[in-house]
Amino acid sequence: MDIGFIHIGMMKTASTYMQNIWMKDNSYSLSWKGNIPFLHTLRDSVKKDSLQEEPSLDTINVDIPYQEGQKLVISNEGFSTGYLNDAPSQQKMPQFIDYASRSLGRLSGSTPNVLLVVRDPITWIKSIYVQSIKQGSSGSAQDFIKNQYGFLRHSLDLEHIVHCYKRYFNNVLIIPYELLKTDESLFWGTIAERFQVPHPEVTINHAINTSLDLKRTFLLSKTNEISSVLLNALVDSKDYTNMQEKNQIVSNYGNSGKWVHRRFVEYAADEQVDEMYRLLGMSQPREDFFDVKLPRVLKKIIEANYIGFLREYLLPEFQEYADFYDQNLQQHFSN
Template sequence: MNIECIHIGMPKTATTYLQNVWFQDPAYCLSYLGCSPLVTQIHKIISTGKGMNEPVTVRTDKTYVEGQKVIISNEGFSTPFMNADPETQKKAYSYISLCSESLRKYFPNCQNILLTIREPKAWIKSMYTQGIKMGSHGSCQEFVDINELFLKASFDLRYLVNEFRKKFNNVIVLPYEMLKENKDQFWEVWSCCLDLPIPRPLNSSEKFNVSPGDKRIYWLSQINSQCSKVFKTLINSPSYQKNVKLANLKTEWEALNNSYLNTNKWVHRRFAEYANDSQINEMYEMLNMSFPEKTFFDFTIGADLKFEIKKNFIDFLKKENLIKDNYVKQYEANLSE
């Protein structure tokens, strides 16, 4: 089967929506979950230097039917190491290079790369929210401060596009804002650039990976913080860890260590996403919580980071004429505010 297009992200640019369009259209066959082992292997190689020779199988998410157009799609191919320590975040460029090399190796006949992008400030806020949903905590400014290296690499469009151009003939960039404003136009441009049929649209009422509102995100941030503190207390408790070493709590500790934070993360996330407003309000009252000042969600982009975004993201878009000028102007205006 021929791979027609590899969609590499960025995350939080309606990637879940795009994947569901391709997944549900019988003319297409999607590999999202099916290519996750490759993303995991690349993470492992760059993070630890291990896993170079481990075999990886990439599959489609549904059984391939002869004649279908196969789309590889995973946002993990473009933006690594959010909330990681600074030394790991510095490896983002090596990660991107290895993604390009690996995708060329696994899909030698594919020439089309799709990258979807988004206005920088809106993307940062959306990534902060996603981080809270994944188990982190703290204010939006704290997120920006600890992720400066991650953000610099994420907005280095110059490096990312040039790395993929070394391996693929056709790298196209489309703005999230076009998809949000006019889905038909987005798919027409995509179809024209890649010479592929326009996919069948989803039901207009269908939404995917919708972010909770600020009130729910603040609650989730606080709960994540409490869970983290509870777990760190156990890790740093001399008396508890002594009992663990004496073996009578070894099995218990292994179970907690392997599951606690991950399981609680998902329970709390789903509560934030699916509880009704009265249940959220009840939880605020139960925990004696007050909704924070608006500044909890405000953030300032420092001069150095702003310079890097301007140089490697906005100016590169201008120079290469990758998307329509009106989007670039809006990106630049918002960054200057």
């Protein structure tokens, strides 16, 4: 198969949208869901400190049958970050990125090309925060920054991510997510020219992943918090001695509860959301729930390893994005 390039993220930079474009365009073949087992092996190996050998490349499969002449894109935003909502593992993120790049580096003989899509760090943090709520966490945006600081600092260390991949791939393209929103043709054209691949002819006229508004995000955070209290009470109860029943309830509810809450806030009518607010004794989201103020250390990391790195690495025609990122960062700094 002719590998056009490897797309490694970042998270929340329209990865699903792009993957659907590649899947629908006849010029491309895609490995997306087909490389998830490979990714999971990488993550589990790092968590267990079991890095003797990289996982087999045979576990990277295409999502639809490959046709001769197509360009294969291997795409997963998890290749540049990991362990969201898993705070104990986040200290291993630099090691994970190193290991992922080394494992994928065995494909460098088939392609020198790696794509990394970046985004304004403040709007990225807000979007990642909402994603963490969708995955079952709770609390405000400021709680998220405090409790998952390791995830944020390592995910925004572009210097480390690019350094790791450039050891094996000599054509790493960084392109702003905001360009996709303002000039999609230029976005795809830049990739096509840099990697010598076709400009996609397919477009999708609706968002693949829609964001939750503030009201629904706050409700989901609260229902996740209630689930956590319920589960912890059952787990910690010394009076609940039927262990088989307890384990079954905890396991079943723990796996399904977050999905019930998430799908409710995603698909319930406005009147149903209002009814949930009334049942929980709430009238509106907490005023400061979505506020983002960065601590000094995280701000300095973003300035040096994210924005500073981008100023040196972005194509000249995209330097204005680094300026915009910096301006927005200064407005969200907590002294």
